[in-house]
Amino acid sequence: xxxxxxxxxxxxxxxxxxxxxxxxxxxxxxxxxxxxxxxxxxxxxxxxxxxxxxxxxxxxxxxxxxxxxxxxxxxxxxxxxxxxxxxxxxxxxxxxxxxxxxxxxxxxxxxxxxxxxxxxxxxxxxxxxxxxxxxxxxxxxxxxxxxxxxxxxxxxxxxxxxxxxxxxxxxxxxxxxxxxxxxxxxxxxxxxxxxxxxxxxxxxxxxxxxxxxxxxxxxxxxxxxxxxxxxxxxxxxxxxxxxxxxxxxxxxxxxxxxxxxxxxxxxxxxxxxxxxxxxxxxxxxxxxxxxxxxxxxxxxxxxxxxxxxxxxxxxxxxxxxxxxxxxxxxxxxxxxxxxxxxxxxxxxxxxxxxxxxxxxxxxxxxxxxxxxxxxxxxxxxxxxxxxxxxxxxxxxxxxxxxxxxxxxxxxxxxxxxxxxxxxxxxxxxxxxxx
Numbered sequence: 001x002x003x004x005x006x007x008x009x010x011x012x013x014x015x016x017x018x019x020x021x022x023x024x025x026x027x028x029x030x031x032x033x034x035x036x037x038x039x040x041x042x043x044x045x046x047x048x049x050x051x052x053x054x055x056x057x058x059x060x061x062x063x064x065x066x067x068x069x070x071x072x073x074x075x076x077x078x079x080x081x082x083x084x085x086x087x088x089x090x091x092x093x094x095x096x097x098x099x100x101x102x103x104x105x106x107x108x109x110x111x112x113x114x115x116x117x118x119x120x121x122x123x124x125x126x127x128x129x130x131x132x133x134x135x136x137x138x139x140x141x142x143x144x145x146x147x148x149x150x151x152x153x154x155x156x157x158x159x160x161x162x163x164x165x166x167x168x169x170x171x172x173x174x175x176x177x178x179x180x181x182x183x184x185x186x187x188x189x190x191x192x193x194x195x196x197x198x199x200x201x202x203x204x205x206x207x208x209x210x211x212x213x214x215x216x217x218x219x220x221x222x223x224x225x226x227x228x229x230x231x232x233x234x235x236x237x238x239x240x241x242x243x244x245x246x247x248x249x250x251x252x253x254x255x256x257x258x259x260x261x262x263x264x265x266x267x268x269x270x271x272x273x274x275x276x277x278x279x280x281x282x283x284x285x286x287x288x289x290x291x292x293x294x295x296x297x298x299x300x301x302x303x304x305x306x307x308x309x310x311x312x313x314x315x316x317x318x319x320x321x322x323x324x325x326x327x328x329x330x331x332x333x334x335x336x337x338x339x340x341x342x343x344x345x346x347x348x349x350x351x352x353x354x355x356x357x358x359x360x361x362x363x364x365x366x367x368x369x370x371x372x373x374x375x376x377x378x379x380x381x382x383x384x385x386x387x388x389x390x391x392x393x394x395x396x397x398x399x400x401x402x403x404x405x406x407x408x409x410x411x412x413x414x415x416x417x418x419x420x421x422x423x424x425x426x427x428x429x430x431x432x433x434x
Contacts, residue, residue, distance in 0.1 A: 010047025193230025296345030400426030
């Protein structure tokens, strides 16, 4: 039996793409392995969003070519391939087959044919899936592509315009995951608030979440990638009433200065962003908000930066990520002339991170002596004999870790009822109470 290893790079949307390919190959009779040195085929699913991601993909391709067993074949797929497919064959002779982000089945069919297996044309690609992360949570991609055309972003050129999945398909996949033991369904897309507009003529995110909430089973729902321009007061009220929905909202705002938001071609102005944050705080004071900012966008001056700091202090999101502006060829921002000095960008990021650390710690302090839910994910590699995982208000791989200091979390994933004993930003230390 031929063995296939996978290297997944980039975002959670890339992860789900790769999981469908893994399931397709597993159910076609191939052996899925973790070690590239014992594999016959190595699939690298690349990211091409920004230059550092492209460089990471290139590094992985080159290193895999050096480490692979004799006779093993490399298959490259995903966003970076899609973005640079015209130059790919010439630049990467070590790659035996490559395909873009929308055609991963072609990678699977290449492997099947090359290994002498017959392709079952009756099998629907995407109907099988092999979860790559911890088995208690899974991502569901509700849509692909994006219509926003932000001036800094290459994604629409790679993944195309918004394409929502039919509601029935998403519900069916959620049911299958819940039956398999998944305890947390995480809904993702490039812009989740626009879900359904292309299919139904209106946004259907709230209705979709309500229908998943009605499914039988003991599970949670988490929402990511909620652009503020697609959220209104009625949405927030309805979200507050959905029992299984984690009251955690990722709302990427990218900036708060109207001047910079306009140059970014963002659809929300500062007033809209502040209204969304204020309404969530009013309706769901227990909710956690995560956001992201691009720092050093062309033309960002001291006044714009002061606005950003003021927003952080006044609205105090529980979590925030700060990313330096990356000029990407093919975007409108690439041709802007008023770039900000790199040293100034790094200085600004450090200042913003300091403010955000205070926000996070202050909110976590308010959670002490209160019962929280947390999942265990195994023993820590950094702290001997201590199980680690994440609290319900921590999104996987983003918001820090939870350490279980009484050791009892080694008996399974949970969720456990815990109390926070100590905060060491961005992590928390908990004791299981039941």
